[in-house]
Amino acid sequence: MSSGSPVLGRPSPAATNAAALRDQGGATDAAFRADGGDCEWCALRAVSIAGIRHRLSAQPGQDSFAWARVGDWLAVAVADGLGGVPGSAGAAWRAASSSVAAITAATGSSSARVTAGLEAANQAAAGGGATTVVLAVVERGGQARLARVGDSTAFVVGDGGGPGQELFSGPADDDGVATVTAALPAGDPQPELAMVALGRGEVLVLVTDGVADPWRDGPATVAPALAGALAGRPGPLELAQLLDFSRQGCHDDRTMIAVWLTPGSAGEPGPVDTHLAPV
Amino acid sequence: MTAGNVSVEERYAVFPFYLCLDVSASMAGAPIDSVNQQLPLLRASIGEDPAIAEVIRFGVVTFSDLAHTLLPLCDLSLVEAVPELTVQGRTSYAAAFHHLRTVIETDYHTSRAGGDRWYRPAVIFISDGRPTDDSERWRSAHQRLTDPSWKRRPNILSFGFGDADPGVLSIVSESKPNRAFIAVEGADPSKVVPELMVGLIQSIVSSSASVYTGEAQLVPPDVPSMTAIPVDPLD
Numbered sequence: 229m230s231s232g233s234p235v236l237g238r239p240s241p242a243a244t245n246a247a248a249l250r251d252q253g254g255a256t257d258a259a260f261r262a263d264g265g266d267c268e269w270c271a272l273r274a275v276s277i278a279g280i281r282h283r284l285s286a287q288p289g290q291d292s293f294a295w296a297r298v299g300d301w302l303a304v305a306v307a308d309g310l311g312g313v314p315g316s317a318g319a320a321w322r323a324a325s326s327s328v329a330a331i332t333a334a335t336g337s338s339s340a341r342v343t344a345g346l347e348a349a350n351q352a353a354a355g356g357g358a359t360t361v362v363l364a365v366v367e368r369g370g371q372a373r374l375a376r377v378g379d380s381t382a383f384v385v386g387d388g389g390g391p392g393q394e395l396f397s398g399p400a401d402d403d404g405v406a407t408v409t410a411a412l413p414a415g416d417p418q419p420e421l422a423m424v425a426l427g428r429g430e431v432l433v434l435v436t437d438g439v440a441d442p443w444r445d446g447p448a449t450v451a452p453a454l455a456g457a458l459a460g461r462p463g464p465l466e467l468a469q470l471l472d473f474s475r476q477g478c479h480d481d482r483t484m485i486a487v488w489l490t491p492g493s494a495g496e497p498g499p500v501d502t503h504l505a506p507v
Numbered sequence: 508m509t510a511g512n513v514s515v516e517e518r519y520a521v522f523p524f525y526l527c528l529d530v531s532a533s534m535a536g537a538p539i540d541s542v543n544q545q546l547p548l549l550r551a552s553i554g555e556d557p558a559i560a561e562v563i564r565f566g567v568v569t570f571s572d573l574a575h576t577l578l579p580l581c582d583l584s585l586v587e588a589v590p591e592l593t594v595q596g597r598t599s600y601a602a603a604f605h606h607l608r609t610v611i612e613t614d615y616h617t618s619r620a621g622g623d624r625w626y627r628p629a630v631i632f633i634s635d636g637r638p639t640d641d642s643e644r645w646r647s648a649h650q651r652l653t654d655p656s657w658k659r660r661p662n663i664l665s666f667g668f669g670d671a672d673p674g675v676l677s678i679v680s681e682s683k684p685n686r687a688f689i690a691v692e693g694a695d696p697s698k699v700v701p702e703l704m705v706g707l708i709q710s711i712v713s714s715s716a717s718v719y720t721g722e723a724q725l726v727p728p729d730v731p732s733m734t735a736i737p738v739d740p741l742d
Contacts, residue, residue, distance in 0.1 A: 241558075241560075244557075245557060245558065284558060445624060446518075476519050477521065479558065
């Protein structure tokens, strides 16, 4: 995969090493995971890539994602297990999958579903480890409600391929790099909330900090490359290869879920079709 | 929509390490010889591993009566050799702290102009003696270096052997737990220093590995012949 991946900014020499064949591999610890598909009112792509350090040591990544479509709305979640806490890969998996399952089972408004998803993520994360999470409920008309705990985040990218607009506050620009993040489980999670109405051609993108940090730090390289590609609605494998970009010092796991509305589909009812795909 | 700003300049995160080494006359012999033998090994271990070298920036500052920059902050993969250390003079902690404050500030602006974004710098402070300048002078310099209002203030790991004072080293590391270390009683400096240098390499490797996870942290070295200086709890 890495041999065809782009260099965005200064290249990472370590990325070349990470492209070497690992000593072993299996279905559950695959370094590259890609999923997605199109329906009558939306399209979804989900990609998760183990970071360079994990690949160099033949370890699986600690990010996770899950999604479910239920008729006229879509639930998506991305989680980032904290590397410094044992068991965090499992915490991320449980948080992402449980939150989407809870959103699917909940009744009421999108806001209520988001609340249910966060509560479920927090309970699921309590089984060991620690994780961030960002989740969203997207309605057929383009209304989206989001919540997050920690430094995973969301962007909206226009069809012009501009740098995108971050829906949550970015890290404080205090001339340094933030190294502490909120995480689940938490007694009082204090989620940040956001909402957006997706316009024609816009893409909602949920990402872990392995994508968000270089996106913010690469306004002339990473941001336009990702935004430009998203404007063209790439296939899952294309997006995975792009997300495996080489950039100096960017070695974290990278996970992204992107959601597009199908032109002309707003407000049109769709069939009931549930699919849950935790990774 | 609550929006965060996307920056307008390219930035690459780096983790600066400064080795601040006592080269006063008392370091003559086995201690300084050990450092001179181990620094090339450190350069090779860090500089030849691209996964580490990408994010670590390393510099060497020495101090005796005065302080100097022996190796300017750099990417060790681009360094062919580390200059040899020589000993002279007394042990001015004030000179070391003044110099570090100036160097870190200057390096930050140079690095930032080149597109780097810093994790909080780390200082590895190594001494075999007590400060020979008066207490008020070195404490004042130390306060400037660790001033909470100075954004570039470093995290300081301090290591002492020989005549080093555990209480002073604890202050150097701001009385933070597991940041100040002293050689166990009777430890031979010719054994302590090589262990310390090996531990420093491991510390940098482990710290750089933490960067990859997005949760960078300064990992203290594991030095068998040294022990952490206890930090007294406040009432």
